[in-house]
Amino acid sequence: MNALRPSLKVASFTMFIWAVMMFLVMVPFAHEDHRSMQGLFISGSVCIVLSVVLMMLGRGAVPRVGSKPMFYVTTINWGLLCLTGALPFYFGLHDMRFVDALFESVSGVTTTGSTIITGIEKIPPPLLLWRSLIQWVGGIGIILMAVAVLPFLKIGGMRLFQTESSEWSYHQNNRIGAVSRQIGLVYVFITIAAILTFWILGMSFFDAVNHAFTTVATGGYSTSDASFGQFNDKLSLVWAGSLYMFMGGIPYLLYVSSLKSKKPLVFKDSQVQLFFKVVAISTLSITLFRFWQHEDQLSFAVFTHTAFNVVSIVTTTGFATEDYTLWGSFPLVVFAFLMFSGACSGSTSGGIKLFRFQLLSLTMREGMFKSLHPSGLYPRRYNDRPVSEGVLSASLAYVFMVLISLMVFSVALSLTGLDPVTSLTSTITALMNVGPGFGDIIGPAGNFTTLGETAKLLLCLAMLMGRLEFLALLIFLSPRFWKW
Template identity: 45%
Template sequence: MFDVRPVLYVIGLLVVALGLTMLLPMLVDMAEGRGQWPVFAESAMLTVFVGGLTALACANGVREGLSIQQTFLLATGVWVTLPLFGAIPFVLGETEARFVDALFEAMSGLTTTGSTVFTGLDTLPKGLLLWRGLLQWLGGIGIIVVAMVFLPELKVGGMQIFRSEAFETMGKILPRATEIASQISVVYVSLTLLCALCYLVLGMNAFDASVHALTTVSTGGFANYDASFGVFTGPMEYVASIFMVMAALPFVRYVQMLNGHTGAMHRDAQARGFFFVILALVLVASGVLMSIFPHHWEQAFREALFNITSIISGTGYSSVDYMTWGPFLIAMFFFIGLIGGCAGSTACSVKIFRYQILIASIRTQMRKIRSPHAIVLPRYDGRTVGEDVLNSVMSFFVIFVVSLGLTSVALGMTGLDFVTSVSGAATALANIGPGLGDIIGPAGNFATLNDVAKWVLILAMLAGRLELLVVFVLFTARFWRG
């Protein structure tokens, strides 16, 4: 049995940080004057106490590095523990949520999924609305670090192709996380402030601009209104689309650009592929909308751009009910959600690079069929794709499809209809936000689902955010034997 103290120590420190973050919505509630500030004061004290006690109890077990087993456990442990404490304000606050609903909301927040079980958002205390935004914002920066530090080292889903040669050993995982987090945080905070400023200039009040900036840059999608982003139309949709795209691009390229490599983003195969896919999808959707509905071309383009960008990036905002756009676009939206953004971003789902490697592999196989004796190797972004990367990517696709099927069946067994079950499974595993249909579609939410279905979705959100294998490996006997 390996030593879990280093893992618990890091988790304890992160729980303390989460508790201290609760002081921000406490101050907002005090300013609002609705008497809700004790909720966050009590939640913060409990969270800091438990986290601090855990960190102190395990401090003597801290070593310089982490083993592979410890790293797997840490990645999953963080996303299991933080939602438990993040749910406390929802239980104690005005929402008076049951535990399953509070945990669903917190898990949806920290995994930046954006599905919600709450209604009446327009009248909730500002502290709770800010807390939802902060959960997503913290989850966004957290998943960037996980995607850039942990997953490449753990060789999950082909992510090792982004492994930095400067940090090859697991023993340097924590120093590397600290270094990357500090560099990425500058970009992340800057994008958030710029997004909030743009919203403010275009007419949002300061509170809405702040919260929606948090949930836009994190590609989380929590909004302050039941109508989601539908209360903000026109230029704000363009601004939101721009920042959703920026948040779905690899953040390491921003760091490189700040360090003088101005062409880093343009040279990135993921980024180029992502832009191409969005452009193609928006043009198709705009054309369909203009042919079906008497829309002005600008409105058709804007609504297509905003909602497609929202779904492909995993943000999950909706400005209109696209369930009224006809079966072709409804089906297209389902598959758009399974594409995702770039690795090393706040975006979710399968990710562009895996499709690019899959296509490269298919092309290679076709060339081998034409020329059986030729030595042909798949290439990605100017590099030869190794056998380990190729196998890892293929394994991810298989596991994702199997997980989607099993989750859909599990949801169907709870009594949900086919569309709700399949789209619910997809939106949870891909961390998108809204599903399809009348219940969990863009005009609905997850409040009316039964408790078993909510637990299934909670587990699916967790597994999907951590690229499936990081969670699944914990259930193997060999992992615990070390």
């Protein structure tokens, strides 16, 4: 029980905040009589009850937080957020099955952006706002997990980014709170800036709020089936969306460090530099390919939409302005790579993260160097910091789990009756938290509504596994963990 007590206390606080947010979403629409308002009220009440129950179960002194309690904190709280986040959809929409509500919630909280809802424009405004808000909350949760939790749990090579806030010792509790507040303030500031930018450039205030939440969180939920394509007549809005998605793909700790030191540390980071290069090269190559295929397509608008969709995919946001599956085979191959790569660690994006590719390239070069000079010494450094063997091993283990998970989930989805393209790309988009996949069913012009319940549950597990960096959830589900 001592190991569970920290997670119960955190879960109690989380459920209370979740309930407050559900009630706050109702405030702007208090004069309206929607079933969605009843759904939000019932859901908020359930969360309040859960908060009280969890608080009573977690009474008592909290021991020093070790790795096992932190596994409990991570998995239990993310699971609760997904389960209770589904309640407003389940209670607030007619004919919404709980599996569908759970899929929408998991996709939102993990900032994946896949959806089972068709006719999004007909969804009551309170639920549209809730749908966007859960992505925004999931985004800040992902950042804090990457900064403070994953380095402590030694998962996926994240020890490379270990700071004082990652120690989780008694003496560092104040430091953890300070870093969290600083990141939270930057996150809120960027969100407010995005709201004002979108509003000034022509969105309605409601659309601006929703899209700011999901853009900054690199989540991808929109207020229309057309996604960001509903604003194609305003290229300035498309560029603003690209900018804020790109900002969401940069480590938030670098924003904090840059503000504190008053130096542009963001641009000196190796991972961010690679991020710039990947976006620039992908955008230019796809634009030139589209011109080569159709010589009448070299225009500023084509470049704009290419840049937007490249940034959307590499940051795993999932917005789309056009059906990019119609651009040809070369862009699809590039997008498939971008889905896997993701943006930077410590950002709101999903994917493998660019720093792991950089670490694996270090391993490859070291192997080549030692083949030529067996007795030579090869310096392992990343961002002018030494890289330990443990960090490289954890990164390799992470990539191995990605490949194994890709195989297992793709095979499992094919057994539910899905075609190979849908099975493979839906697995990629779920594990990497991207959103849309390829093909007629789950491509940028479709959604996941026609999938069976088993397939949706499998994808829920895949989305959560990808967001928790694979090993955190696998260790939690391991029988050995419970004997530990």
